[in-house]
Amino acid sequence: MNECLVPEQERPIRRAKLTTAPILLSAPLVVFLTVFFFAPLAVMLSYSVRNNEVPSVLPHLSKAIATWDGRGLPPDSVFSALALDLRSNNDSMALGEAARRLDFEAPGYRALLFKTARRLQAEQTSTASRDELTNIDARWSNPRYWLALNRATARLTPAFFLAAFDLKIDDVGHIVRVEDDRRVYLDTFLRTFQIAGTVTLLCLVLGYPIAFAITVLPRRLAAALTFSVILPFWTSLLVRTSAWIVVLSKDGVVNSFLTRLGVISEPLQLIFNRTGLYIVMVHILLPFMVLPIRSVMNGISPNYMKASASLGAHPCLGFFKVYLPLTLPGVGAGCLMTFIIAIGYYITPALVGGAGDNMISFFIAFHTNSVINWGMAAALGVVLLSAVLLIFGTFGRLLGFSRIVALK
Amino acid sequence: MLQRTSESHTDDTPPQTDVIVRFENVSKTYDQDKIIISGLTLDIERGEFLTLLGPSGSGKSTSLMMLAGFEAPSAGRIYLNGRPIENLPAHKRNIGMVFQNYALFPHMTVAENLAYPLRVRRLAKGIITQRVNRALDMVQMRDFAERKPALLSGGQQQRVALARAIVFQPELILMDEPLGALDKRLREDLQLEIKHLHQELGVTVVYVTHDQSEALTMSDRIAIFNGGRIEQLDKPGALYDAPQTRFVAGFIGDNNAIEGEVVAIRDGLATLVIDHGISILARATNGLSKGQRAIISIRPEKISLRAAGTSSAAQLTASIRDRIYLGDHFQFYAQTDTGTRLLIKQLNVAEGLGLNPGDRCELAWAAEDCIAFRA
Numbered sequence: 038m039n040e041c042l043v044p045e046q047e048r049p050i051r052r053a054k055l056t057t058a059p060i061l062l063s064a065p066l067v068v069f070l071t072v073f074f075f076a077p078l079a080v081m082l083s084y085s086v087r088n089n090e091v092p093s094v095l096p097h098l099s100k101a102i103a104t105w106d107g108r109g110l111p112p113d114s115v116f117s118a119l120a121l122d123l124r125s126n127n128d129s130m131a132l133g134e135a136a137r138r139l140d141f142e143a144p145g146y147r148a149l150l151f152k153t154a155r156r157l158q159a160e161q162t163s164t165a166s167r168d169e170l171t172n173i174d175a176r177w178s179n180p181r182y183w184l185a186l187n188r189a190t191a192r193l194t195p196a197f198f199l200a201a202f203d204l205k206i207d208d209v210g211h212i213v214r215v216e217d218d219r220r221v222y223l224d225t226f227l228r229t230f231q232i233a234g235t236v237t238l239l240c241l242v243l244g245y246p247i248a249f250a251i252t253v254l255p256r257r258l259a260a261a262l263t264f265s266v267i268l269p270f271w272t273s274l275l276v277r278t279s280a281w282i283v284v285l286s287k288d289g290v291v292n293s294f295l296t297r298l299g300v301i302s303e304p305l306q307l308i309f310n311r312t313g314l315y316i317v318m319v320h321i322l323l324p325f326m327v328l329p330i331r332s333v334m335n336g337i338s339p340n341y342m343k344a345s346a347s348l349g350a351h352p353c354l355g356f357f358k359v360y361l362p363l364t365l366p367g368v369g370a371g372c373l374m375t376f377i378i379a380i381g382y383y384i385t386p387a388l389v390g391g392a393g394d395n396m397i398s399f400f401i402a403f404h405t406n407s408v409i410n411w412g413m414a415a416a417l418g419v420v421l422l423s424a425v426l427l428i429f430g431t432f433g434r435l436l437g438f439s440r441i442v443a444l445k
Numbered sequence: 446m447l448q449r450t451s452e453s454h455t456d457d458t459p460p461q462t463d464v465i466v467r468f469e470n471v472s473k474t475y476d477q478d479k480i481i482i483s484g485l486t487l488d489i490e491r492g493e494f495l496t497l498l499g500p501s502g503s504g505k506s507t508s509l510m511m512l513a514g515f516e517a518p519s520a521g522r523i524y525l526n527g528r529p530i531e532n533l534p535a536h537k538r539n540i541g542m543v544f545q546n547y548a549l550f551p552h553m554t555v556a557e558n559l560a561y562p563l564r565v566r567r568l569a570k571g572i573i574t575q576r577v578n579r580a581l582d583m584v585q586m587r588d589f590a591e592r593k594p595a596l597l598s599g600g601q602q603q604r605v606a607l608a609r610a611i612v613f614q615p616e617l618i619l620m621d622e623p624l625g626a627l628d629k630r631l632r633e634d635l636q637l638e639i640k641h642l643h644q645e646l647g648v649t650v651v652y653v654t655h656d657q658s659e660a661l662t663m664s665d666r667i668a669i670f671n672g673g674r675i676e677q678l679d680k681p682g683a684l685y686d687a688p689q690t691r692f693v694a695g696f697i698g699d700n701n702a703i704e705g706e707v708v709a710i711r712d713g714l715a716t717l718v719i720d721h722g723i724s725i726l727a728r729a730t731n732g733l734s735k736g737q738r739a740i741i742s743i744r745p746e747k748i749s750l751r752a753a754g755t756s757s758a759a760q761l762t763a764s765i766r767d768r769i770y771l772g773d774h775f776q777f778y779a780q781t782d783t784g785t786r787l788l789i790k791q792l793n794v795a796e797g798l799g800l801n802p803g804d805r806c807e808l809a810w811a812a813e814d815c816i817a818f819r820a
Contacts, residue, residue: 338548340544344542344550345550346534346536347542347619348561348609350561350562359550
């Protein structure tokens with residue numbers, strides 16, 4: 038009897054000790070990832086705080102302005118350093134980058150800088166640099182532009198991150214909100230999370246019953262259902278999205294069908310708005326919800342529900358008290374996956390969403406490809422990445438990391 | 446209990462036995478043609494420990510599942526306390542059940558698992574705690590109340606499963622190979638424990654197993670299933686000593702089978718002639734008649750083994766093929782001159798132990814230990 042109370046040996050999954058073989062086997066991938074993923078990623082992310090456009094073009098000024106206390110106008114040495122740098126500049130491309138960077142700090146700086154450089158290079162005078170500059174443009178006697186120059190020459194800058202939250206440092210050094218008409222990122226972040234959240238919820242509501250059906254249906258039907266869920270995986274994202282435009286447009290399949298049935302008299306606006314975005318994103322992301330839930334459900338012995346019934350619980354009660362809690366790891370993994378993927382969407386919202394349905398990735402792409410403001414793109418990217426890691430960490434704590442990455 | 450007893454006496458059940466479950470001509474077929482159970486009729490008496498024993502696919506588990514309400518009979522009726530229950534859903538049957546792989550809810554602690562059937566029945570909190578503790582005490586698992594099932598050993602999990610099946614005080618408990626996943630020592634300990642629990646609680650237990658020694662250890666009666674029907678329903682001793690079919694004789698315990706032809710039947714004793722014109726006396730079972738081919742069945746331990754020429758009552762002569770030492774007894778394999786192989790068990794205090802492979806020997810037995818079945 039007493040021997041029975043001694044626990045039998047637990048049987049944890051045997052994991053190989055860290056030996057050379059697995060290290061060597063994974064080495065090529067590690068090298069590949071380091072060279073082509075981690076290193077570029079780190080470099081890109083560093084752009085979010087890097088600030089060397091101005092110092093590389095205006096080296097003397099950068100050194101001189103570092104001695105300025107920021108009060109009033111800078112000393113003469115700073116004026117002459119700027120004049121020296123601008124006069125000796127012969128790389129208009131680099132100057133353009135510095136000008137764009139400064140424009141980001143104080144609008145209008147671009148024109149000011151180019152004008153000043155052109156005038157300085159055109160005429161050599163012996164007057165003091167301070168007078169010379171203020172003669173070219175009166176704005177050089179405004180401390181605002183010198184403060185902007187001061188901010189833009191610091192090695193590291195918080196400006197991009199502040200901008201990602203619609204904040205900036207004003208001329209007196211306080212962190213303030215940007216002007217109303219320039220506040221876009223906070224709203225976009227909120228919208229991104231809201232769209233991703235709604236899509237995740239819709240996927241869960243639709244996906245959970247499908248996953249259950251796949252688990253309990255006879256083999257053939259289950260295979261057919263799984264196939265129809267996975268089908269979107271095998272089609273290109275663009276093709277799928279375009280197909281939806283055809284299906285959902287004003288004279289598309291859905292509208293003409295509903296009109297013919299007499300359900301609606303006017304065609305519904307199903308595409309190029311939020312509704313269309315939800316329909317298309319849910320369709321694309323559904324497999325990411327269904328598959329993890331199904332894999333968890335597959336592992337739940339039907340004996341649990343039988344046990345629940347034998348103990349006197351109605352099947353409905355049994356579902357909520359026994360089955361649902363057992364599927365939660367799958368639900369968590371599915372929601373996490375769907376949400377994280379949804380957060381990064383930008384082609385689909387751009388194609389099937391309305392004017393106000395842009396998600397944050399759109400702006401990242403915009404800053405990367407269109408206006409070449411890599412600092413801003415990197416800062417937005419870091420914020421998005423942090424949000425994802427935060428969510429992953431929270432869920433990981435709740436559900437266990439090994440479950441999420443399907444090691445268990 | 447007493448009240449129920451008098452109630453059921455007003456039915457057509459005989460007054461001396463109190464039937465709790467009755468299978469009446471129950472059949473189960475899958476896809477119309479695959480017959481799992483055919484024409485099963487079985488009375489389960491209140492308070493007994495009944496084991497359904499049989500090889501896999503014999504229909505014993507399906508019968509249990511029909512009683513539990515997880516399978517519906519294709520034909521026939523099942524009565525619980527005189528009421529037909531074929532249409533009663535499982536959760537309304539109030540039958541406790543222990544599953545082979547325990548089916549403890551992994552997300553609940555041991556105590557929560559036990560409280561589940563009581564919460565479902567909306568009992569007061571104080572009563573729930575009291576009953577849970579009492580049930581845990583019965584299986585000596587009180588100290589583990591706050592553990593999750595995954596942290597328990599197999600034997601401990603099975604104890605908890607037992608406690609969960611009795612905690613809501615059902616009068617009938619079903620067990621579906623509950624010890625199948627445990628090692629031999631533990632299984633034997635738990636067999637006794639389940640038996641004690643049964644005696645203590647006075648509940649009716651229907652137990653499914655394919656392990657005959659388990660069935661012999663625990664049961665009041667055993668129903669031997671084969672091919673979807675009951676071959677024999679009897680007390681363990683009777684099944685062993687007086688099997689009614691060749692299948693039962695072969696399934697329970699080891700057995701020797703010798704083929705022969707019936708030449709006479711008198712007073713329940715049949716005279717059979719086997720090869721070489723040797724005649725053997727054996728108890729005749731139902732359906733045996735003169736002129737038929739028959740199988741003579743004899744238990745290995747009922748055969749006495751002597752060196753050739755030393756026995757006066759020898760029925761067969763044979764030569765020893767193998768001699769196996771098993772501690773408390775020896776097993777000999779002997780081959781008769783006609784080629785029939787026989788297994789003989791001798792306690793290691795018996796005579797004839799000095800015989801070695803190749804030795805000639807004589808085999809003898811009492812006529813009443815020999816049973817003849819229709820071939």
